[in-house]
Amino acid sequence: SVLADNGHDVYMWTRSNEQAAEINQQHTNARYLPGIILSERIMATSDMKEAVDDSQAIIIVAPSSAMRSVVQQLKPFYKKGTLIVHATKGFETATLKRMSVVISEELGCPEGDIVVLSGPSHAEEVVQKKPTTTVVASLNDELANRARDLFMNVNFRVYTNRDLLGVELAGAFKNIIALGAGMSDGLGFGDNAKAAIITRGLAEISRIGVEMGANPLTFSGLAGVGDLVVTATSKHSRNWRAGYALGQGKPLQEVLDAMGMVVEGIRTTEAAHAISQKYNVQMPIADQLYKVLFTGKDSRTAVEALMGRDPKTEMEVMKLETWEQWHT
Ligand SMILES: NC(=O)C1=CN([C@@H]2O[C@H](COP(=O)(O)OP(=O)(O)OC[C@H]3O[C@@H](n4cnc5c(N)ncnc54)[C@H](O)[C@@H]3O)[C@@H](O)[C@H]2O)C=CC1
Ligand SMILES: O=C(CO)COP(=O)(O)O
Numbered sequence: 001s002v003l004a005d006n007g008h009d010v011y012m013w014t015r016s017n018e019q020a021a022e023i024n025q026q027h028t029n030a031r032y033l034p035g036i037i038l039s040e041r042i043m044a045t046s047d048m049k050e051a052v053d054d055s056q057a058i059i060i061v062a063p064s065s066a067m068r069s070v071v072q073q074l075k076p077f078y079k080k081g082t083l084i085v086h087a088t089k090g091f092e093t094a095t096l097k098r099m100s101v102v103i104s105e106e107l108g109c110p111e112g113d114i115v116v117l118s119g120p121s122h123a124e125e126v127v128q129k130k131p132t133t134t135v136v137a138s139l140n141d142e143l144a145n146r147a148r149d150l151f152m153n154v155n156f157r158v159y160t161n162r163d164l165l166g167v168e169l170a171g172a173f174k175n176i177i178a179l180g181a182g183m184s185d186g187l188g189f190g191d192n193a194k195a196a197i198i199t200r201g202l203a204e205i206s207r208i209g210v211e212m213g214a215n216p217l218t219f220s221g222l223a224g225v226g227d228l229v230v231t232a233t234s235k236h237s238r239n240w241r242a243g244y245a246l247g248q249g250k251p252l253q254e255v256l257d258a259m260g261m262v263v264e265g266i267r268t269t270e271a272a273h274a275i276s277q278k279y280n281v282q283m284p285i286a287d288q289l290y291k292v293l294f295t296g297k298d299s300r301t302a303v304e305a306l307m308g309r310d311p312k313t314e315m316e317v318m319k320l321e322t323w324e325q326w327h328t
Helices: 017-025 048-052 064-077 099-107 141-151 164-186 191-211 216-220 222-233 238-247 252-259 264-279 284-295 299-307 320-326
Strands: 010-013 042-045 057-060 083-086 114-118 132-137 156-161
Touching (some): 010 048, 017 042, 064 264, 083 141, 099 114, 099 164, 114 141, 114 222, 132 141, 164 191, 164 264, 191 216, 191 222, 191 284, 216 222, 222 238, 238 264
Parallel strands (some): 083 114
Antiparallel strands (some): 114 132
């Protein structure tokens, strides 16, 4: 919708002919955006060639679990030089790879050819032209600027960032904390608990992000704090809603079936469990959530485990080489 508002013709690829017909004929997408009339500049097709042929830019927003297979289907029609932007927040769980790595592997291009679009941007508000701020990150400034110029308008402000890795990590990891915030609410805890989860959650996702090579400042930006706040508090957030239902005692499968949309934080919790072990970095909230989601631990017992941890200093000293890396 943002691209259409900016005067671009947009071709959406969808697997379902029925959904394509609905978008083309009714200009609606009732299952995902009920009550919204889409621009007539938005067309849909189930034919990948038709969707991407002669495109100036390809925007990939498949769920992380489908990213590799979608890019494999895209590859025969990809022409070098076409701007590739993705907005997916998650990892490939089997390999723990970030989305730009998966895309670049499949397209056979350097990771520097990929741009990520992230930040606090629930579709339900963007499509209503409610003010939204986002960030595009790429190792290549020129590509980030191209992506910014495609999307930027008076309702949708786009900042640039060179920290592709940090923006991808922040966007993925914040979903775990949003699940935790929802669970806290579902358990009937108050605003103190939610503020604690958001703040200590930010500490742990920054800690692992920096260890993986991210700029620490990225986590205080739109892809970090910004998206964490919106996902941990918004009624639109699938991660928050899933956490809320789990906190109320509903079984995971029932929660996912009722949602009918992707809840990235579940798979990302699984990935974070492996990543925190690989890097030997503590992620206490993600760890407890992992136990609740995948080992059947009771959520109240998980909260007790978090509250009963050994005393800690609040601030951790950032590794000196990390600061040097980002300040030279
Ligand atoms: N919805 C939002 O406001 C935002 C979503 N995102 C991210 O965008 C990504 C996608 O999320 P949504 O579009 O919201 O999810 P969704 O659940 O609303 O839609 C996912 C779409 O992907 C399709 N799909 C599922 N499996 C597929 C496969 N194997 N091959 C091809 N298509 C497949 C589904 O049919 C559906 O059309 C996620 O990583 C999410 O974190 C990022 C920013 C905002
Ligand atoms: O990342 C998002 C908003 O910026 C979407 O979050 P949910 O997947 O929790 O709805």
